[in-house]
Each structure stands twice: as structure tokens, then as C-alpha cells.
Amino acid sequence: MAGSSEFLTVAERAVADLELRRKLENATGRHLNHVAETRAEFPRFDEERETARRIKEESIGRLDELLTALIDRLKANGCKVTVAADAAEAREYIVGLARRRGVRTVVKGKSMTTEEIELNPALTAAGIQPVETDLGEYIVQLRRESPSHIITPAIHLSREDIGRLFAENLGIAYTPEPERLTAAARERLRSIFLNAEMGVTGANFAIAETGTLVLVENEGNGRYSSTWPQTLVVLMGMEKVIPRLADLSHFLEILARTATGQKLTCYTNFIHGPRGADEIDGPEQVHVVILDNGRTRMLADPVLREALYCLRCGACLNVCPVYRRIGGHAYGVPYQGPIGSIVSPVLFGTRAAYLPFASTLCGACREICPVKIDIPRILLHQRWLESGGNHGASIRFPRSISRTRRALTRFARMARHPRRMRLLNRAMALLAWPLERDGYIRRMPGAFRHWTRTRDFRAPRSRR
Numbered sequence: 001m002a003g004s005s006e007f008l009t010v011a012e013r014a015v016a017d018l019e020l021r022r023k024l025e026n027a028t029g030r031h032l033n034h035v036a037e038t039r040a041e042f043p044r045f046d047e048e049r050e051t052a053r054r055i056k057e058e059s060i061g062r063l064d065e066l067l068t069a070l071i072d073r074l075k076a077n078g079c080k081v082t083v084a085a086d087a088a089e090a091r092e093y094i095v096g097l098a099r100r101r102g103v104r105t106v107v108k109g110k111s112m113t114t115e116e117i118e119l120n121p122a123l124t125a126a127g128i129q130p131v132e133t134d135l136g137e138y139i140v141q142l143r144r145e146s147p148s149h150i151i152t153p154a155i156h157l158s159r160e161d162i163g164r165l166f167a168e169n170l171g172i173a174y175t176p177e178p179e180r181l182t183a184a185a186r187e188r189l190r191s192i193f194l195n196a197e198m199g200v201t202g203a204n205f206a207i208a209e210t211g212t213l214v215l216v217e218n219e220g221n222g223r224y225s226s227t228w229p230q231t232l233v234v235l236m237g238m239e240k241v242i243p244r245l246a247d248l249s250h251f252l253e254i255l256a257r258t259a260t261g262q263k264l265t266c267y268t269n270f271i272h273g274p275r276g277a278d279e280i281d282g283p284e285q286v287h288v289v290i291l292d293n294g295r296t297r298m299l300a301d302p303v304l305r306e307a308l309y310c311l312r313c314g315a316c317l318n319v320c321p322v323y324r325r326i327g328g329h330a331y332g333v334p335y336q337g338p339i340g341s342i343v344s345p346v347l348f349g350t351r352a353a354y355l356p357f358a359s360t361l362c363g364a365c366r367e368i369c370p371v372k373i374d375i376p377r378i379l380l381h382q383r384w385l386e387s388g389g390n391h392g393a394s395i396r397f398p399r400s401i402s403r404t405r406r407a408l409t410r411f412a413r414m415a416r417h418p419r420r421m422r423l424l425n426r427a428m429a430l431l432a433w434p435l436e437r438d439g440y441i442r443r444m445p446g447a448f449r450h451w452t453r454t455r456d457f458r459a460p461r462s463r464r
């Protein structure tokens with residue numbers, strides 16, 4: 001997606017797709033109900049949220065020191081560690097390692113960071129087959145699509161869609177039954193797990209004190225990917241580090257409750273290092289790739305750095321009125337919804353520059369966020385930056401938006417003068433008087449008619 005006009009075109013198409021909207025409404029609505037139920041059953045939720053936020057503040061505030069401690073511990077545990085400045089460096093390291101180790105197949109646990117660095121196309125170009133093993137990721141890979149949600153990659157599909165996909169690709173009889181579809185995917189993936197030479201996963205947390213990488217998941221595929229192949233690569237954003245093992249429980253209390261509406265995910269994997277001499281399973285080598293790719297730039301910005309607290313729980317997508325109408329693919333980048341709109345311009349540059357404007361600033365994302373990230377404030381800050389705040393503007397607005405901006409700029413200038421504002425109010429009240437019924441205007445004229453197509457407009461009042 002090169003800019004605003006492409007985003008608007010794709011978003012308009014998505015809004016007009018009523019079937020897509022129905023699927024998104026169903027899935028996100030179900031999710032929000034589950035989240036509300038599990039949160040209601042857990043009276044300490046807000047307390048844990050506060051604690052988790054404090055730990056994130058501390059972690060990001062001490063990032064340099066904690067990363068140094070983490071790297072030392074990981075090495076002491078027998079891991080090989082590399083810090084990648086950008087996506088290209090991370091890709092080159094992983095592909096180079098796979099080549100040196102004679103890898104033909106890579107099994108992947110769910111990892112949005114691998115989407116961020118576009119690892120799959122790089123592996124494929126090197127003649128190595130990447131296989132997604134999370135069910136949702138496996139489905140979108142079969143469709144040659146990108147995930148449309150950071151937690152639920154196939155949220156845009158119904159079980160009938162998946163039934164047809166499996167019938168075409170896996171040679172099974174068509175069925176829309178989730179149990180049979182899951183069994184078919186499991187059977188296909190099991191033999192791939194047994195033969196893959198390399199596993200690649202992400203990490204939800206990295207504990208500096210012990211050098212432990214923590215991976216939470218529901219399907220067990222992360223555990224298979226991280227224990228079965230001889231070589232394991234863990235790709236993690238540098239913001240995943242937390243100081244102490246004791247901190248972890250606070251995050252586990254809130255993460256699944258907000259991400260999937262569960263008390264806890266089915267699997268919590270702890271990766272310390274390669275297989276020990278007295279252990280019967282686990283990889284021979286563990287490589288940890290710590291990714292920067294713009295994160296230090298976020299860290300340097302006093303407003304943007306709060307985005308580094310994100311746990312990638314996906315809840316802000318489910319509650320966002322924009323995401324719920326256009327889905328993830330319209331965003332054109334791996335991270336969608338409110339969190340995607342604030343981090344993507346930093347991670348992906350001008351192709352995501354318009355995303356901070358794809359928000360109503362309703363504040364629902366801030367309300368649901370388990371670490372209370374003030375997303376609307378960061379969106380406004382990103383809008384300011386992308387419109388030329390401290391460098392040249394990185395986007396060109398469509399004409400209609402440019403006109404609105406010019407009108408608002410003029411209005412802002414006038415609003416600074418109380419006398420002129422009073423006069424304007426009086427003029428507006430006079431003009432509105434013939435259209436007003438019970439304090440509201442039900443149909444506005446001219447360019448304002450779009451507003452009253454779906455809602456009433458409160459009639460202006462002049463103070464006497």
C-alpha cells in the first residue's frame with residue numbers, strides 16, 4: 001500500500017463487502033463477550049493491569065541494561081544471540097543459518113515478528129519450505145494470504161470457506177465441521193513436524209534475570225516447533241524483555257483474559273537453551289534473534305515509546321470500530337487496527353503513513369488495553385508527525401481531506417478570538433433556526449448532508 005488513496009480504495013471496498021463485515025462482527029463480538037465474562041470473574045484484574053503497566057514502564061525505561069543482562073544470561077544458557085538492526089539483517093541471519101545447517105523445511109510457530117521481517121518469502125526464495133503450524137496461520141498460508149488479525153489470522157473466513165479450502169488443498173471431502181477440519185490439519189502437520197530440520201517461533205516475554213524465553217499458545221504447535229527440530233530460532237522484538245521471573249505471573253494473569261477471553265492459554269512454554277546432555281528432547285542449537293527495526297527510534301520519542309509496552313494481545317483490534325468494518329487486509333501491513341496504526345509508520349515507513357488517520361479516536365482501544373496504552377494520544381502524535389510535525393509531510397491527502405484540513409485550520413484561527421466566535425455562533429444559530437426540531441437538525445443542506453444521512457446534528461445555540 002503506497003499511500004492514502006490506496007488505503008481509502010481498499011477500505012471502501014471492504015466496507016461495501018457485507019459478508020466480510022458480518023464475519024468480522026460475529027468474531028469480534030464473540031471475543032468481546034468472552035473477555036467481559038473472564039474479566040468479571042477476576043476481581044483483581046485492574047490491580048494486575050496496573051502492576052503489568054508498571055513493569056512495562058520499568059522494562060522500557062531500563063531497556064539497554066535489561067537487554068545486556070538478557071544477552072549475557074542467554075549466552076550462559078548456551079544460546080547463540082544476535083541483534084538485528086533491521087528486517088533485512090534478521091532475514092539474512094535466519095536464511096544463512098538455515099542454508100549452513102542444510103535445512104529443507106522450517107516449521108513455524110505463530111509469530112507476527114516473522115511477518116514483520118517477511119521471513120517466509122525470503123526462505124522460499126532460498127529454496128527452503130516454510131510451513132505455518134498455527135491453524136489460523138496454516139489456513140492463510142494455504143490461501144497465499146497474509147494474516148488479517150494479529151491473534152486470529154483467519155478471522156475473515158467462515159468455517160464453510162475453510163471447508164472448501166481444505167477440500168481443494170488437502171484432498172479431503174468437504175466439511176464445515178471445525179473438529180474434522182482441525183483433525184485434517186493436525187494429521188497433515190504432524191508428519192511435517194517430524195521431518196522439519198528447523199523451528200522458528202516468536203517470544204511473548206524474555207526474562208533478563210534468568211535468560212528464559214516465554215511462549216504462550218493454545219494449540220501445542222509452538223511446543224512442537226520449539227522442541228522437535230534440531231535447530232530452533234527465536235525471533236523477538238527487543239521490547240519483549242522484562243526484568244524478573246516473578247514479573248511474569250502478572251502478565252499471564254491479564255494476557256489470555258484480554259487476548260482470547262481465557263483464564264490462561266493452554267500452553268506456556270519456557271525455553272532456556274539447547275538440549276542438555278541428560279535431556280531426551282529439545283533442539284541441539286538455539287539461536288535468539290533480537291530485532292530492533294525502528295524500535296530504538298520509538299524509544300527515543302517520549303510519546304511513541306509507550307507503544308513498546310504492547311503485549312500484542314489483539315484486543316484493541318476487536319474493539320475498534322474501523323477494524324471491525326474493514327478487517328485486517330485493508331491496512332496493508334502485518335500489524336493492523338489501533339496498535340498497527342501507531343507502530344506501522346515507524347516499522348514500514350511511508351506505506352503505512354496514512355494509518356494513524358484511520359481512527360475515530362473513540363478511545364475504546366485505550367479502555368480495553370491490558371497495559372493501558374494511551375493509543376488515541378499516540379495516534380494524534382503520529383498524525384502530527386506524518387503531516388510534517390518535525391520533518392516534511394510523508395503523505396499526500398486526498399483532495400476532500402485537504403479541503404477539510406484547510407477549513408479546520410481557518411476555524412482554529414478564528415476560535416482563538418472569543419468575539420468572533422460569539423458572532424459566528426449567533427450566525428449559525430440564525431441559519432439553523434428554520435431547520436431545527438426539538439434541538440436537533442435532522443437533515444443538513446449542501447456538503448453537510450452526509451452527516452445527517454445516519455445521525456442527527458445538534459442545533460447550534462447562541463449564548464445571549
Ligand code: SF4
Nearest residue numbers: 310311313314316369
Ligand atoms: S495496544 Fe494494548 S490492546 Fe492493543 S494489542 Fe497491544 S496490548 Fe493489546
